[in-house]
Amino acid sequence: xxxxxxxxxxGRRLSPHFSGPKPLVSLLGLSxxxxxxxxxxxxxxxxxxxITGCCSGEIESYLGDGSKxxxxxxxxxxxxxxxxxxxxxxxxxKDYRDGEKFILTMSDHIFELDVxxxxxxxxxxxxxxxxxxxxxxxxxxxxxxxxxTKIKAEQDRAVILGKNLKDFNAVDCxxxxxxxxxLQALSEAISQSRxxxxxxxxxxxxxxxxxxxxxxxxWVDVDDLPSYRYAEKVLLKSLVPPKDGIVSRVLNRKxxxxxxxxxxxxxxxxxxxxxLSFLISSVSxxxxxxxxxxxxxxxxxxxxxxxxxxxxxxxxxxxxSNYGALFDAILDRxxxxxxxxxxxxxxxxxxxxxxxLLVCAAALTGLPLSMxxxxxxxxxxxxxxxxxxxxxxxRYLPANRDGRLFIIxxxxxxxxxxxxxxxxxxxxxxxxxxxxxxARKLM
Amino acid sequence: xxxxxxxxxxGRRLSPHFSGPKPLVSLLGLSxxxxxxxxxxxxxxxxxxxITGCCSGEIESYLGDGSKxxxxxxxxxxxxxxxxxxxxxxxxxKDYRDGEKFILTMSDHIFELDVxxxxxxxxxxxxxxxxxxxxxxxxxxxxxxxxxTKIKAEQDRAVILGKNLKDFNAVDCxxxxxxxxxLQALSEAISQSRxxxxxxxxxxxxxxxxxxxxxxxxWVDVDDLPSYRYAEKVLLKSLVPPKDGIVSRVLNRKxxxxxxxxxxxxxxxxxxxxxLSFLISSVSxxxxxxxxxxxxxxxxxxxxxxxxxxxxxxxxxxxxSNYGALFDAILDRxxxxxxxxxxxxxxxxxxxxxxxLLVCAAALTGLPLSMxxxxxxxxxxxxxxxxxxxxxxxRYLPANRDGRLFIIxxxxxxxxxxxxxxxxxxxxxxxxxxxxxxARKLM
Numbered sequence: 001x002x003x004x005x006x007x008x009x010x011g012r013r014l015s016p017h018f019s020g021p022k023p024l025v026s027l028l029g030l031s032x033x034x035x036x037x038x039x040x041x042x043x044x045x046x047x048x049x050x051i052t053g054c055c056s057g058e059i060e061s062y063l064g065d066g067s068k069x070x071x072x073x074x075x076x077x078x079x080x081x082x083x084x085x086x087x088x089x090x091x092x093x094k095d096y097r098d099g100e101k102f103i104l105t106m107s108d109h110i111f112e113l114d115v116x117x118x119x120x121x122x123x124x125x126x127x128x129x130x131x132x133x134x135x136x137x138x139x140x141x142x143x144x145x146x147x148x149t150k151i152k153a154e155q156d157r158a159v160i161l162g163k164n165l166k167d168f169n170a171v172d173c174x175x176x177x178x179x180x181x182x183l184q185a186l187s188e189a190i191s192q193s194r195x196x197x198x199x200x201x202x203x204x205x206x207x208x209x210x211x212x213x214x215x216x217x218x219w220v221d222v223d224d225l226p227s228y229r230y231a232e233k234v235l236l237k238s239l240v241p242p243k244d245g246i247v248s249r250v251l252n253r254k255x256x257x258x259x260x261x262x263x264x265x266x267x268x269x270x271x272x273x274x275x276l277s278f279l280i281s282s283v284s285x286x287x288x289x290x291x292x293x294x295x296x297x298x299x300x301x302x303x304x305x306x307x308x309x310x311x312x313x314x315x316x317x318x319x320x321s322n323y324g325a326l327f328d329a330i331l332d333r334x335x336x337x338x339x340x341x342x343x344x345x346x347x348x349x350x351x352x353x354x355x356x357l358l359v360c361a362a363a364l365t366g367l368p369l370s371m372x373x374x375x376x377x378x379x380x381x382x383x384x385x386x387x388x389x390x391x392x393x394x395r396y397l398p399a400n401r402d403g404r405l406f407i408i409x410x411x412x413x414x415x416x417x418x419x420x421x422x423x424x425x426x427x428x429x430x431x432x433x434x435x436x437x438x439a440r441k442l443m
Numbered sequence: 444x445x446x447x448x449x450x451x452x453x454g455r456r457l458s459p460h461f462s463g464p465k466p467l468v469s470l471l472g473l474s475x476x477x478x479x480x481x482x483x484x485x486x487x488x489x490x491x492x493x494i495t496g497c498c499s500g501e502i503e504s505y506l507g508d509g510s511k512x513x514x515x516x517x518x519x520x521x522x523x524x525x526x527x528x529x530x531x532x533x534x535x536x537k538d539y540r541d542g543e544k545f546i547l548t549m550s551d552h553i554f555e556l557d558v559x560x561x562x563x564x565x566x567x568x569x570x571x572x573x574x575x576x577x578x579x580x581x582x583x584x585x586x587x588x589x590x591x592t593k594i595k596a597e598q599d600r601a602v603i604l605g606k607n608l609k610d611f612n613a614v615d616c617x618x619x620x621x622x623x624x625x626l627q628a629l630s631e632a633i634s635q636s637r638x639x640x641x642x643x644x645x646x647x648x649x650x651x652x653x654x655x656x657x658x659x660x661x662w663v664d665v666d667d668l669p670s671y672r673y674a675e676k677v678l679l680k681s682l683v684p685p686k687d688g689i690v691s692r693v694l695n696r697k698x699x700x701x702x703x704x705x706x707x708x709x710x711x712x713x714x715x716x717x718x719l720s721f722l723i724s725s726v727s728x729x730x731x732x733x734x735x736x737x738x739x740x741x742x743x744x745x746x747x748x749x750x751x752x753x754x755x756x757x758x759x760x761x762x763x764s765n766y767g768a769l770f771d772a773i774l775d776r777x778x779x780x781x782x783x784x785x786x787x788x789x790x791x792x793x794x795x796x797x798x799x800l801l802v803c804a805a806a807l808t809g810l811p812l813s814m815x816x817x818x819x820x821x822x823x824x825x826x827x828x829x830x831x832x833x834x835x836x837x838r839y840l841p842a843n844r845d846g847r848l849f850i851i852x853x854x855x856x857x858x859x860x861x862x863x864x865x866x867x868x869x870x871x872x873x874x875x876x877x878x879x880x881x882a883r884k885l886m
Binding site: 321322323325326327329330333337341344345348349352354356357358360361364365367368369371372375376377378379380381382384432440443 | 764765768769770773776784787788791792797799800801803804808810811812814818819820821822823824825827875879882886
């Protein structure tokens with residue numbers, strides 16, 4: 001399926017706050033239209049037609065032919081863009097291939113990936129004489145309801161649409177699956193001098209040809225500064241993985257999302273952030289070894305926080321890669337090793353004895369076991385190991401990385417190096433043996 | 444597809460050497476017919492009809508309804524089994540469902556799994572009026588060619604078959620895909636008092652209805668003591684994984700296959716062997732710690748050898764399991780940790796110093812890295828990491844488990860504990876960093 005993105009309007013309500021055309025307004029490191037293109041690419045769409053009007057030159061030179069995004073982009077210019085977005089949408093008829101279904105959306109709307117995925121799935125099932133429209137019935141949660149186009153729906157069909165509708169039960173999310181019927185209705189509306197896309201949708205709605213797809217995730221029409229801020233907020237919130245460890249959830253994410261918000265605007269890559277986190281761990285190790293446990297502990301916790309940022313940026317800016325995940329996993333192990341070794345070095349320097357060697361060995365060997373068991377389980381079964389459900393009651397053992405580094409921070413703050421190493425050795429090995437025991441039932 | 448297994452004959456040539464009926468003769472821990480059932484089960488066949496004659500009671504009480512193998516077995520008795528195997532094969536007509544294709548094989552034939560898999564794939568494509576026969580054209584490699592049924596083939600069709608054929612270019616492997624045509628021809632042959640299966644196949648061959656599937660792997664007709672010994676040999680050889688490490692290939696497998704040959708006859712499970720290998724490692728660690736490096740080193744190498752036996756038995760007796768693989772992987776890591784710690788303990792006891800702590804830490808942290816990288820790569824990409832091809836020139840670094848334990852053995856024999864730990868630390872970390880670097884191109 002091809003996607004058509006309307007990028008012809010001016011965006012007057014946002015323009016006082018940003019320079020340049022609205023589709024190119026940057027939101028957390030990606031322009032609005034780039035985020036649309038990359039989101040749709042994640043759903044398998046590789047061919048885009050962008051309808052330009054105002055500022056067509058700037059948009060075309062910014063996005064190019066799409067090769068830098070791994071997609072194909074062509075442009076259609078609508079010189080009558082001021083008439084209304086129906087005219088812009090109709091411009092696509094020049095490029096339309098008979099029988100084709102296409103996605104139609106607005107350059108300034110942001111959708112959660114799962115919303116797009118389920119919408120595309122529904123779009124496969126519409127017939128040639130109808131269109132599909134994404135609609136949201138969660139009216140109390142809709143951002144800036146007053147500005148939305150309302151829908152009166154009967155079952156999964158739209159009856160009538162309008163911004164000032166009084167009797168409505170859903171709102172229009174600005175995401176369509178179009179067919180030949182849409183282009184014909186656009187032509188019909190334009191011939192009646194009705195230039196808004198909503199006019200056309202109303203023509204089809206009157207004929208019960210507008211099927212609705214009710215969405216479940218977030219979407220935002222970025223139209224003004226409050227909606228821009230709201231979009232930032234929900235996008236950042238969406239970066240938290242559903243199965244985060246307790247220290248991550250309660251502490252690390254609160255800080256890491258703030259760091260991500262800043263770093264996303266720069267050109268820093270996720271792998272560079274991974275390396276930064278490793279460097280901070282190395283400094284933490286050196287500080288422990290040099291008998292500055294307080295600073296060592298605090299830096300260990302900082303590296304734990306930064307360790308979340310690489311993944312957040314990768315998800316936010318569509319920069320996820322298998323190599324990045326491997327690089328992160330291995331550097332994390334080395335970071336863990338160095339910090340524990342730094343602590344053991346400090347302990348040994350102060351009181352050399354055999355127990356230091358044994359406790360250090362227990363802690364060092366325990367560190368990689370959590371990952372070893374999870375990855376082997378994943379490789380063997382094809383299913384990820386989910387500590388929160390697979391570890392049973394032992395999921396509260398702080399033996400995953402966020403928990404371990406938190407313990408190290410506490411050990412540094414209270415200068416309890418031997419105890420910290422003993423606790424680390426104990427909980428990591430207990431977790432490993434419990435996982436090995438539980439796996440019998442899970443595999 | 445259902446499978447029909449002929450188990451009606453006496454097996455006179457093998458009976459002087461074994462007690463009980465021939466299909467129940469034990470070969471490396473499984474009876475001949477069990478191996479057939481389990482091999483076919485691995486190929487997806489879950490329903491079996493066994494044709495019994497001589498000793499039907501013993502066979503039925505041994506195999507039961509198949510539930511202990513996770514399959515369904517029914518029996519058909521041929522009281523005229525002495526007439527010939529064509530009569531036994533025809534017994535299946537009582538149970539035949541119109542239009543069905545079925546596999547027909549002999550209880551005393553052994554096939555490599557890949558042979559069965561590719562045969563079953565070919566069998567899907569035969570038509571209702573023909574049969575498929577597995578044939579081997581590698582005449583110089585066929586075991587006991589004199590005893591084989593020869594085939595004169597033209598392209599992929601059999602022209603004529605016979606034990607005493609002079610002009611032939613293939614031999615009959617005793618594996619058929621049958622259709623209604625086979626049962627009709629059996630009936631025709633029997634009405635002419637031609638009772639051997641080969642007689643029936645000749646009727647169809649004369650009509651060019653015997654399609655041949657040329658096999659590429661091993662098969663054996665276990666008919667007498669020499670062929671029994673040959674079957675043992677090729678089965679054991681087939682247990683060596685194609686991508687074994689160099690120490691495994693050159694040294695360990697030569698011993699482990701001998702141990703497997705003995706242990707396969709007992710009821711010991713692969714997981715019990717895994718645990719045995721771990722116990723031997725623990726004793727090795729204790730001997731190192733107690734300053735008996737020679738014994739410690741030799742036991743480390745023995746545990747490395749035994750570490751191959753669990754997988755060999757699992758493959759040989761169809762006892763492979765995901766849990767077994769996980770259990771083996773984690774116990775191996777613990778075994779490695781203990782042995783290295785035993786060595787470090789000995790070194791520290793003799794000469795306590797900070798370098799012992801640092802070298803011990805380097806070795807301990809290096810040990811799990813090989814597995815960590817391999818499993819993470821596998822989990823992320825869905826493809827296994829193959830050291831022999833993915834490690835490039837560094838595949839010769841003895842940093843995989845067989846290599847590491849061999850180095851430990853040498854270190855024990857020559858009593859070079861510090862050097863051994865330094866080498867282990869160095870090669871494991873070099874391998875990890877090289878893998879991390881190479882993975883960039885592989886993912």
